[in-house]
Amino acid sequence: MRTDQPLPPVGGLRPDVHTGKVALVTGGGTGIGRATALDLAAGGASVVICGRRPEPLAEAAKEIEALGGSCVTLSADIREESHVTTVVDRALDAFGRIDVLVNNAGGQFSAPAEEISPGGWRAVHRLAVEATWAMTREVARRAMIPRRSGAVFFIAFSPRRGIPGFAHAASARAAVENLAAGLSLEWSRYGIRTVCVAPGTIATGGLDDHYTPEDRERWERSVPLGRLGRPEDVSGLISFLASPQGSYITGTTVVVDGGADAWGAGHPVPDVPHHLTTPDSSPNKDNP
Ligand SMILES: CCCCCCCCCCC/C=C/C(=O)SCCNC(=O)CCNC(=O)[C@H](O)C(C)(C)COP(=O)(O)OP(=O)(O)OC[C@H]1O[C@@H](n2cnc3c(N)ncnc32)[C@H](O)[C@@H]1OP(=O)(O)O
Numbered sequence: 001m002r003t004d005q006p007l008p009p010v011g012g013l014r015p016d017v018h019t020g021k022v023a024l025v026t027g028g029g030t031g032i033g034r035a036t037a038l039d040l041a042a043g044g045a046s047v048v049i050c051g052r053r054p055e056p057l058a059e060a061a062k063e064i065e066a067l068g069g070s071c072v073t074l075s076a077d078i079r080e081e082s083h084v085t086t087v088v089d090r091a092l093d094a095f096g097r098i099d100v101l102v103n104n105a106g107g108q109f110s111a112p113a114e115e116i117s118p119g120g121w122r123a124v125h126r127l128a129v130e131a132t133w134a135m136t137r138e139v140a141r142r143a144m145i146p147r148r149s150g151a152v153f154f155i156a157f158s159p160r161r162g163i164p165g166f167a168h169a170a171s172a173r174a175a176v177e178n179l180a181a182g183l184s185l186e187w188s189r190y191g192i193r194t195v196c197v198a199p200g201t202i203a204t205g206g207l208d209d210h211y212t213p214e215d216r217e218r219w220e221r222s223v224p225l226g227r228l229g230r231p232e233d234v235s236g237l238i239s240f241l242a243s244p245q246g247s248y249i250t251g252t253t254v255v256v257d258g259g260a261d262a263w264g265a266g267h268p269v270p271d272v273p274h275h276l277t278t279p280d281s282s283p284n285k286d287n288p
């Protein structure tokens with residue numbers, strides 16, 4: 001860690017800030033989604049969380065209920081349109097409204113661009129872009145447009161440009177940023193805000209499971225604040241943006257990355273991640 005400053009406490013909004021609201025968080029059983037569900041519930045929201053595996057959802061629900069919150073869990077693969085419909089059905093059956101949608105579920109694998117198969121490209125875009133849009137459209141049409149209010153969050157990446165090993169994922173997240181911006185132009189008339197949040201590298205189980213310690217250390221070195229983010233650094237931002245204090249923010253991307261998006265000046269061009277390097281991958285000096 002490059003800083004000797006103590007970590008700021010997490011939380012801080014008024015405890016009743018989301019009282020009466022209902023929030024749906026995709027991928028709410030783990031990592032950033034779980035922290036977001038907990039933060040929104042701590043502010044008084046009733047929460048619906050979905051994901052494919054029931055176990056993490058049940059764990060998160062137990063934590064939310066221990067806070068005195070209400071939580072409905074649904075095992076669903078949001079890449080399936082019928083599952084999206086079922087999630088929204090169940091949320092409306094349980095609570096009668098959806099005020100906040102957090103499109104958090106997402107994932108990718110790291111690979112050199114030229115080795116990403118068409119199927120691998122589609123898998124990443126299907127989850128990050130198509131499933132996200134299917135959920136957003138369903139929630140907007142059935143829960144937000146009729147009530148003339150709502151807040152929809154999308155998750156992108158910081159840095160907000162090319163990331164070595166992530167050609168499919170970085171392009172998908174750029175699509176999602178423009179989706180948030182474009183929807184604000186169309187849906188402000190319904191009182192719906194659409195905001196994209198771009199986290200830097202956040203220390204979650206998902207990050208630990210899918211990336212090497214060398215990659216994580218290298219990413220940490222590129223953060224001006226000198227540490228990886230915590231899930232609560234992202235969830236606290238989303239909770240603020242969902243609150244009345246965030247009510248003038250829409251159509252934009254808010255970066256939460258310890259300064260990583262400002263990185264670059266005076267540093268060498270980054271190599272591809274260590275585990276992706278092959279003998280053929282060094283630049284061809286004869287053909288600059
Ligand atoms: C400028 C430099 C500064 C550096 C700063 C860097 C910052 C980096 C920030 C990184 C941030 C991101 C972190 C996270 O998101 S952490 C959360 C992590 N969680 C995940 O990513 C979830 C893990 N991934 C998955 O679950 C799956 O990969 C995915 C959901 C994307 C696909 O699932 P699916 O079930 O559809 O996959 P299939 O097995 O059916 O395969 C479908 C096709 O995809 C191909 N594939 C899958 N895995 C790989 C792989 N590891 N390598 C290559 N190809 C893969 C698979 O072959 C299928 O394709 P084909 O049909 O062609 O065979």
Ligand SMILES: NC(=O)C1=CN([C@@H]2O[C@H](COP(=O)(O)OP(=O)(O)OC[C@H]3O[C@@H](n4cnc5c(N)ncnc54)[C@H](OP(=O)(O)O)[C@@H]3O)[C@@H](O)[C@H]2O)C=CC1
Nearest residue numbers: 027030031032051052053077078104105106201202204206
């Ligand atoms: N951690 C990081 O550094 C960063 C993460 N992000 C993004 O933030 C989001 C959360 O990341 P993080 O918490 O680290 O990752 P996790 O892997 O912990 O969380 C992803 C969640 O999404 C759920 N999910 C995945 N696929 C589906 C699906 N098809 N249908 C329903 N749910 C699904 C997973 O549950 P299950 O497997 O049970 O379905 C899991 O709960 C992701 O979109 C990620 O790409 C963005 C920038 C940086």
